[in-house]
Amino acid sequence: MDKLKGINQAISNGAGDQFVTFTLGEEEYGVEVLKVQEIIGYQRFTKVPSVPSFVKGVLNLRGSVVPVLDLRLKFNMAYREYDNFTVILILEVEERVIGVIVDAVSDVVNLDPDDIQQTPDFSSGIRVDFIKGMGRMDEKLIIILDIDRILSSSELALLDVA
Amino acid sequence: MDQETLLETFITEATELIQELEIDVVALEDSSDDVELINRIFRAAHTIKGSGGLVGLTAISDFTHSMESVLDLVRQRELAVTGELVSVLLRAVDLLKAMIKSAATGESCFEQRELEFVLELLGQFLPEREERVDTEEMLSTKNRKETSYFEIEMKLSENLLETGTDPLMLFRELEDIGEIVDIVVDARSLPDVYNVDAHKLYLNWRLVLRTSEPFSSIENVFIFVQDDSEISITDVSCHYKDGVDLRVADMRLGEILAEKGLVVSCDIEEALSSQTRIGELLVQNGKVKEEDVKSALDKQLKSREVQKATTIRVDTDKLDKLVNLVGEMVIAVARTVQQNVYESHEGKRTTQDALDMLQRISGDLQEQVMRVRMIPVEGLFSRFHRVVRDLANAEGKHVRLLLSGTETELDKNVVEQLSDPLKHLIRNSVDHGVESPGNRRKAGKPEEAVVKLSAYQQEGNIIIEVLDDGHGIDSNAIVDKAAEKGLINQGDDLDEREIYQLMFMPGFSTAKEVTEVSGRGVGLDVVKRNIDDLKGSIEVISEIGKGTTFRIKLPLTLAIIDGMNVKVGDEAFIIPLMAIVESIRPNREAVKTVEGTGEVIDARGEYLPLVRLYNVFDIETDKTNPSEALVVIVESSQRRFGILVDDVIGQQQAVIKSLEKNFRQVEGTAGATILGDGSVSLIIDIHGLERMAFKSFKSIQVSGLEGEAA
Numbered sequence: 001m002d003k004l005k006g007i008n009q010a011i012s013n014g015a016g017d018q019f020v021t022f023t024l025g026e027e028e029y030g031v032e033v034l035k036v037q038e039i040i041g042y043q044r045f046t047k048v049p050s051v052p053s054f055v056k057g058v059l060n061l062r063g064s065v066v067p068v069l070d071l072r073l074k075f076n077m078a079y080r081e082y083d084n085f086t087v088i089l090i091l092e093v094e095e096r097v098i099g100v101i102v103d104a105v106s107d108v109v110n111l112d113p114d115d116i117q118q119t120p121d122f123s124s125g126i127r128v129d130f131i132k133g134m135g136r137m138d139e140k141l142i143i144i145l146d147i148d149r150i151l152s153s154s155e156l157a158l159l160d161v162a
Numbered sequence: 163m164d165q166e167t168l169l170e171t172f173i174t175e176a177t178e179l180i181q182e183l184e185i186d187v188v189a190l191e192d193s194s195d196d197v198e199l200i201n202r203i204f205r206a207a208h209t210i211k212g213s214g215g216l217v218g219l220t221a222i223s224d225f226t227h228s229m230e231s232v233l234d235l236v237r238q239r240e241l242a243v244t245g246e247l248v249s250v251l252l253r254a255v256d257l258l259k260a261m262i263k264s265a266a267t268g269e270s271c272f273e274q275r276e277l278e279f280v281l282e283l284l285g286q287f288l289p290e291r292e293e294r295v296d297t298e299e300m301l302s303t304k305n306r307k308e309t310s311y312f313e314i315e316m317k318l319s320e321n322l323l324e325t326g327t328d329p330l331m332l333f334r335e336l337e338d339i340g341e342i343v344d345i346v347v348d349a350r351s352l353p354d355v356y357n358v359d360a361h362k363l364y365l366n367w368r369l370v371l372r373t374s375e376p377f378s379s380i381e382n383v384f385i386f387v388q389d390d391s392e393i394s395i396t397d398v399s400c401h402y403k404d405g406v407d408l409r410v411a412d413m414r415l416g417e418i419l420a421e422k423g424l425v426v427s428c429d430i431e432e433a434l435s436s437q438t439r440i441g442e443l444l445v446q447n448g449k450v451k452e453e454d455v456k457s458a459l460d461k462q463l464k465s466r467e468v469q470k471a472t473t474i475r476v477d478t479d480k481l482d483k484l485v486n487l488v489g490e491m492v493i494a495v496a497r498t499v500q501q502n503v504y505e506s507h508e509g510k511r512t513t514q515d516a517l518d519m520l521q522r523i524s525g526d527l528q529e530q531v532m533r534v535r536m537i538p539v540e541g542l543f544s545r546f547h548r549v550v551r552d553l554a555n556a557e558g559k560h561v562r563l564l565l566s567g568t569e570t571e572l573d574k575n576v577v578e579q580l581s582d583p584l585k586h587l588i589r590n591s592v593d594h595g596v597e598s599p600g601n602r603r604k605a606g607k608p609e610e611a612v613v614k615l616s617a618y619q620q621e622g623n624i625i626i627e628v629l630d631d632g633h634g635i636d637s638n639a640i641v642d643k644a645a646e647k648g649l650i651n652q653g654d655d656l657d658e659r660e661i662y663q664l665m666f667m668p669g670f671s672t673a674k675e676v677t678e679v680s681g682r683g684v685g686l687d688v689v690k691r692n693i694d695d696l697k698g699s700i701e702v703i704s705e706i707g708k709g710t711t712f713r714i715k716l717p718l719t720l721a722i723i724d725g726m727n728v729k730v731g732d733e734a735f736i737i738p739l740m741a742i743v744e745s746i747r748p749n750r751e752a753v754k755t756v757e758g759t760g761e762v763i764d765a766r767g768e769y770l771p772l773v774r775l776y777n778v779f780d781i782e783t784d785k786t787n788p789s790e791a792l793v794v795i796v797e798s799s800q801r802r803f804g805i806l807v808d809d810v811i812g813q814q815q816a817v818i819k820s821l822e823k824n825f826r827q828v829e830g831t832a833g834a835t836i837l838g839d840g841s842v843s844l845i846i847d848i849h850g851l852e853r854m855a856f857k858s859f860k861s862i863q864v865s866g867l868e869g870e871a872a
Contacts, residue, residue, distance in 0.1 A: 046842040047733055048821075049779035050829050050854075058825065058834060060842050063490060065834045067825035096824045156826070 003105075004087065008038050010108035017113060019135065021106040021142055022089065024072055025080075028106060030135055030142045035091050039105055042086040055156075059099060061090065067156075068099040074150065075126050093151040100151075109142075111135045116144060172217045173266045174475075179206045180259055185544040187251045188551055194243030204233045208385060210258070216331065222261050225277065229254050232287045238378070241287055250283045252548065309374050310399040311343070316367045319390040323363050327387055335383045340373025370398065478574065481535050488524075488531045489722050489817035490836065495524045497838035532722075533571070539617045539626070540568035542577050546588050550613060553592045560599055560610040561592050570617035572624055576696055576716060580626070583692040587628040587712050588613060590686070595632035595710055605707065607631065619718075623740070626714040635704040637661045644670065662702035663800055666690040694849045697723065697738065697832065699798075715740075723818060725845065727811040727837075728794065730775050731783035734843045735807075736816045736835055741848040743795040743802065745810055753788045763788070763804045765795055771803040773855040778830065783808055798852045805851070816845060830854045 011020060014033030021030045045057035045068050054073035058065050068088060072080060085104035090097060116133040126143070130150050135142035149155065183206040186199055193199060207230045214223035229251070235241035257280050260272035314336075318329060336342060348366040352358070371380065377397065384393045499517045543565045554561040572580075596602075596611035603609060614629040637658060644650045644664045656664075664670060668687040693700045698716035717723060717740060725736035726745075744765075752764040753772060761772040772793065776783045785791040785808040793804040816835035819842075821828050832847035 044841065046834070046844065047781065048825075048828050048844065049781075049831075055825075058821065058842050060836045060840055063486070063819075063836065065819045065821055065824065065836075065842055067821075098824060 004039055004041065007105055007108055011036050011038060014108065017111055018108055019111050019142065019144065020089070020108055022087070022102040023104050023106060024075070024102055025077060028140060028142050029102075030109070030111070030144045031089070031091070031147045032144075033108060035093065035147050037090040037092055037097065040088050040090060040099075042082050042088060042101070052156075056101065059088075061097065061099070064097060066090070066097050066099050068101060069151075069156075070101045072101075072103075075130075091147060091151065093148055094153065096151075098151050098156075109137055111137065111142070111144075169217050169219075169265070172213050172219070173262060175213065176210050176222075176262050177259075179210055180255060180262065181541065181545065182206060183210075183258075184252070184255045184548055187248060187255060188547040190243055190251075191245060191248045191551070200233070200237050204230065204237050205385070207233055208382060212331075212386065216326075219261075219265050221277075222258070222265065225254075225258065225261065225281070228281055228284045229258075232284050234378070235287065235289075238376075240289075247287060250280070250287070252552075254280050254284060309372055310397060312371045312373065312377070312380055313396045313398045314367075314369050314371060314380065315392070315394040315396075316369075316384075317392040318363055318366060318387060320362050320364070322387060322391065323361055325386075329363065329365070329367075332383060332387070336369075336371055336380070339375040339379050339383070340371045343370050343372050345369040476534075478535075485531055485535060485722075486817055486819075488528045489815070492524050492528045493815060493817065493836075493838060495521050532573075532718075535573050535575075536571035537574050537577055538569050538571050539577060539580075540565075542581060542584070543568050543615050543617070545581070546585065546615060549585055549588055550592055553589060557593070558598065559592065559596060561596055562610050562612050563588075564612060564614040566614065566616040567618045570619060570624060572617075572716070573718070576624075579692065579696055580714075580716075583689040583714075584615070584626070584628065586686075586689050588615065591628055591630040591632065591710070591712075595630035597633050601633075605633075620715075624716045624718060626716065627711055628714075629709060629711040631709040634706040634708055635662070635665075635702065635710050636706060637704075640664055659701065660801070662704065665702065666700070697740070699740075723816055723845070725814060725816045725835075726794065727814050727843070728775075728792075728805075728807040729809045729811055730779070730807050731781040733779075733781055734811065734837065734841070735775070736814075736843055736845040737794055737796065737805065738832070738845070738848065739813065741796040741798065743797050745792055745794045746804075747792055748788050750789045763793055765793075765802075765804065768802075770795065771801070771856070772806060773803055773851065774806040775851075776806070778851065778854050785809075796848050798848045800852065803852065803855070805846075816843075818845060 007020070010018075011033055014020075014036070016034070018033040019030035020033050020036045020039070021028055023029070040061075043059060045059040047057045048055065048067075054069050054071075056068045056070050058067050060066075070079075072078070080103065082101070086101060087105045088099040088101055089105070090099050092098075115137070116135045118133055119128055119131045130146055132144040132146040135144050183203060186203045186206070190196075190199060190203065207226050211223045211226035211230055214220075214226060232241065232247075232251070236243060236247075241247070257272055257276055261277075263271040316329075316332070322329065333342070346368045348368065349364065351366075352364040358364075373380070377395065380395050381388075384391075384395075387393065495517075499514075499521050547563055550561050550563040591613045592611075596613065597605065597607075599609040602611060612631045615627070616629070617624060617626045619625070640661050641650070641656065641664075644667070645654075647670065649664060649667050649670065650656065666686045666689070670685065670687065690700055693714055693716075696716055698714055700712060700714050702710065702712055704710040723736075724739040726739055726742055728735050728737055746765060748763055753761055754764070754769075755761050759771070761774075762769040763772045772788070774786070775781070776786070788806055791806055791808055792810055793806055794810070795802060795804050818833045819835055821831065821834050821844075828844070830847060830850040830853075831844045832850070833845050834842050835845055837843050
């Protein structure tokens with residue numbers, strides 16, 4: 001997990017146009033580094049009753065109870081067994097701290113605003129309004145996610161409290 | 163301090179002061195001779211006036227000025243305390259509340275018309291000349307009437323500026339009540355410019371004020387500085403004629419020199435020490451009796467001693483965090499101790515001793531930290547004098563509110579959240595509980611009814627009771643009403659406790675007629691929900707003809723609960739200990755299925771509904787056979803029921819963590835806690851679980867009610 005250490009170091013030093021990249025299936029995704037608090041290895045969490053299926057449960061992050069979502073399930077992708085590469089991105093959205101499970105974390109990269117195009121015709125199966133833009137990095141395409149929208153209260157079904 | 167923080171401080175302080183003011187004004191009706199009480203009321207109004215002016219809320223300070231004028235008359239014994247006066251003052255207090263709310267929210271919360279009307283009401287108590295004090299014209303006519311000259315020596319405290327008082331304010335206030343005809347500034351203690359400390363006040367003043375106000379008005383100006391400053395006020399009217407000091411003619415050289423600042427400071431000190439104090443002066447002038455001055459001085463001394471036990475305001479968020487952390491520490495320590503016992507071999511004795519000590523200290527620490535959050539219920543309880551007074555007057559009843567156990571302490575959050583339900587219960591008692599004086603006479607009871615509000619501790623819980631000596635609640639009437647509303651079936655076999663619990667169901671109200679204050683359909687169900695939110699319970703005890711008691715049971719704190727750790731599948735849950743009656747391992751025959759209702763369990767001859775936790779929370783487990791598992795019998799305010807769990811791990815304290823903070827409220831849970839191994843465990847909310855498990859039952863009730871409403 002030395003790689004995690006390095007990336008967490010980069011995250012804590014992160015600046016404006018840097019992005020944390022990770023993979024879900026074949027695609028590479030990015031979120032603004034400033035939204036990411038840290039990345040932790042996959043760990044056991046506590047199941048929570050009567051919540052949407054993409055909410056896997058809650059875990060203890062230094063004394064705070066943090067919900068954990070599976071981003072694959074949120075994006076209606078096929079479920080995949082968690083393995084040694086599975087990590088949890090700890091994000092901060094709307095003053096909430098939320099954990100997001102992804103297949104693997106790749107890197108922290110610099111993306112010049114010029115390298116990011118507005119969402120073109122792209123068939124990724126993900127709702128277009130979840131995508132902020134497409135970043136070009138050498139030969140790779142990075143899908144920049146609008147994490148604020150994905151994790152907004154309404155998307156998390158926070159409103160339908162019994 | 164910038165203007166905004168200043169305003170915030172003012173609003174917090176003023177809100178507290180008004181609360182006390184309201185309580186004191188209500189108390190005034192019964193004890194109109196209590197000088198201390200009257201003075202306290204006056205001081206509160208004066209403080210609001212002063213600080214309101216300081217933060218630029220002139221409307222508030224002008225309005226309190228009018229109140230103050232009336233209160234001053236009361237203080238001077240020129241105005242008798244009547245029920246009418248108390249009512250007007252209470253109305254003024256209400257308006258003042260609204261005005262402060264307006265200042266706090268920036269929205270207008272009161273009507274100008276009400277302001278004018280209340281001012282007029284207050285004005286009726288003032289003698290003619292006091293009306294409209296602020297116009298220049300009135301001032302000059304007053305001057306012609308009866309003018310006195312006061313010489314005021316102000317030896318202000320060096321630290322005056324640090325307390326937020328500006329001497330300029332004092333001068334402005336003096337100019338409000340008269341004209342400063344002569345003023346000498348004493349700048350002798352002013353150091354050279356390099357040594358000046360900008361936070362210190364080096365100046366003292368001597369001035370002569372021409373005014374038609376009484377001596378006390380001038381004293382009032384200095385009400386905030388007199389504790390640490392030396393203020394001497396002398397009536398020198400006899401020395402003045404048309405604004406000229408006649409004394410200068412025969413003044414001694416030394417005095418003139420001293421005034422001009424030509425005499426060294428030690429001489430001044432000496433001169434000051436020989437100066438007559440206010441109290442002595444008053445006695446000399448025959449304005450007060452010597453013993454009165456003495457008692458006033460004693461009081462002053464006492465209040466100074468009290469002030470020495472200094473207090474600071476702390477953000478409750480900070481306290482919450484502290485309570486949380488300490489709670490976690492206590493749990494971590496307990497775990498370490500346990501671990502050490504298990505692993506204990508020889509040579510570990512000293513470690514064990516140290517750990518025991520650590521555990522004891524951390525326990526003490528937790529207790530102390532929790533106590534920081536605790537406040538006595540007195541403030542909350544006293545507020546209800548007003549409620550009872552207004553309501554009894556409105557209904558032509560005589561009701562006395564008795565308070566007991568006001569020193570009982572409760573978590574601040576709990577106290578705040580108790581205000582609404584308690585108000586409701588008290589209204590309920592005055593409105594529906596106690597009879598009219600006529601009916602009471604007929605029943606052979608004293609005309610004055612008693613409503614008693616008491617608080618006490620019992621086995622780690624706080625009990626709060628609202629008791630009345632009214633006609634009691636007829637349980638047959640409740641049953642009829644509930645059946646009529648479709649809440650129960652006619653012929654249902656209910657015991658007394660269950661019958662009284664029916665009153666807390668939504669839509670249930672036994673009031674025959676709708677009065678202005680209660681019986682609007684929102685009723686005891688709201689009270690119950692509020693108490694549920696506080697993780698407490700409520701029950702009713704009533705005897706026909708004798709009276710009714712509502713008993714609320716609350717946990718000592720909201721931050722930590724005692725719970726039972728239970729296991730279902732891979733998950734662990736905490737069931738609040740307060741709700742648990744017992745745990746049983748049922749035998750094969752104990753569980754029966756009742757057609758259309760679900761499963762019941764035979765618990766010592768009583769059949770209780772059985773809730774399989776793994777079903778409700780959708781958890782995988784192989785312990786689905788009750789005779790291999792355990793049933794925890796719990797009691798909600800509606801009913802007793804059994805919760806089927808795999809196993810009971812043990813009792814433990816749980817620090818309640820919010821799920822809402824990062825996520826949302828989760829049905830059936832009251833938050834989460836972190837276990838010793840670092841994993842998260844959900845805390846079960848008995849009432850929430852009950853709602854989930856008996857959903858179908860509830861929906862039948864609701865539809866029944868809707869049917870009736872339509």
